[in-house]
Amino acid sequence: MQESLASHLHERRLGRTLLHTYRDFVDLYDVVPNDRQPRMGPKDDPELERQIEANEGIFEPLLLEPHPDHPGKFRIIDGDRRWTNSRNLVENQKKNQYRKLPAEITDRTLTDDERLRVWIYIHRQRREWDTKEKEMVAYSLVDLVGRASAANILGITVRELDKLVEIYDLSLKLTDLAEPGASITWAREIKSLNKNLLTPSVFDLVIRKVNEKEITNSKDIRKLRQILKDPVAKQEFLSPTGSVESSLRKLDAAPGKKNHGLLGDIEQLSDSLRHYSWTTLAELKGDAQVIRKLDETEKLLRDLKKALGK
Secondary structure (H helix, E strand, C coil): CHHHHHHCCEEEEECCEEEEEEEEEEEHHHEECCCCCCCCCCCCCHHHHHHHHHCCCCCCCEEEEECCCCCCCEEEEECHHHHHHHHHHHHHHCCHHHCEEEEEEECCCCCHHHHHHHHHHHHHCCCHHHHHHHHHHHHHHHHHHCHHHHHHHHCCCHHHHHHHHHHHHHHCCCCCCCCHHHHHHHHHHHHCCCCCCCCHHHHHHHHHHHHCCCCCCCCHHHHHHHHCCCHHHHHHHHCCCCCHHHHHHHHHCCCCCCCCHHHHHHHHHHHHHHCCCHHHHHHCCCCHHHHHHHHHHHHHHHHHHHHHCC
16 A cells, blocks of 8 residues: 555655655545634635636645545645635535545655744745735734744745734734725835834824724825824824824925926026026117027927926
8 A cells, every 4th residue: 555655645845845746636635724724814705706606626736745633534735725615615516526636645644843834935926915915814824833933834934924914913904995805005105104203102092093093095105104104194093183194285385395207396496597686687778699599498388388287
């Protein structure tokens, strides 16, 4: 039996971990979820159920290992959501054709460290890693194995790990977003603000304004970089009726505010011309060179106005 199994084993390297696996079909109820899996939250997904039905089965085999405590059973290394939604189809919709699941099975039970490294390696290749999973996994790993081991498994420094954990922890405080999955994006924007600007009182106010839908776009958080640097705009934002928009208006109205680019150049030209006294202008009256330059400039401004006009 062992010789027969060995002849069907294939090597599969996942990062630093080398697995020996074989392919087979397993019964849904011979599979046990992994209670130390880094992904948190609900795994039920109606869209994934539809994909399983459209594909007439799960599209990627489960990655399993022999269960250490239940002979003849297998524990999930990767594929918990696929297994959960296959079970939903069987139990809720009585579609027993989804009981047989394709699987890739390791020849031995992995260590906790190997299992975590394999799961993370697989998920790092997926789009969801950067969009929502990275911080969640860091937060979960700290709880499972501690900060030092979590950083080692993720291949980052403890300082980088702490930043990911802080972002996820902050995302849990954003409780009333229209799209709950966007809380990580919001948290990343907030944490990107300068710590000197984001005092505890400002931090609490930003969280409240987000949760009470006074700030409705995560991109508006970036505008706080300008607002919080300006005393007048900051005071407006901190006021009971202050908003990002009203604070920006205070910023725009600030004396001595300098514009940049074309607008700044036009303002600079206008300011320079205003500095000439009428006496100086009278002395230049009839100067052919000045008149020619004025004509050229006037033509340029007309062309510019025409190009920018409606």
